[in-house]
Amino acid sequence: MSIAEFDEYEESKLLRKAKENPFVPIGMAGFFGIVAYRLLKLKNRGNTKMSVHLIHMRVAAQGFVVGAMTLGVVYSMYRDYVLKPAAAQKALEQKALENK
Template identity: 65%
Template sequence: MSTDTSVSLPSYEEDQGSKLTQKAKEAPFIPVGTAGFAAIVAYGLYKLKSRGNTKMSIHLIHMRVAAQGFVVGAMTVGIGYSIYREF
């Protein structure tokens, strides 16, 4: 009695890179928002040394608001773009 439980997989296999590029083509402003978020966080960390008399918590709040604002702006532009593209 043989128990062959092998499952045949599709002839193609998608790697993570091709999935990422496919998603980026579907929604192009998501990578833009992510890159902008990372850039603002990097800038905030760079300016952390020269913040002057500003408290650490205030500096972090300003950087968080800037990063969130950029992401929300990118999402809004992306939604507007997709609406424009459909109609």
């Protein structure tokens, strides 16, 4: 396997995983966005100690990621336990109508 084939395989795997669970890239983007914003605000932090500023940055970034993960789990449960059984029930009803 060449390096080009390996890169293509890894890229397609990443895109496939992102389509399966879209909240992971959203959580990562939010994390990096919050960290970048708070690092830019570092100059204008006023009298706040550096450690307190960094703790606030970490808590905000982690909170965003945990929120995205929670939404992802809720979405996954909704898809698995609400949409799939409804589609299966509809398919059974359709099959029963065709057999009559």
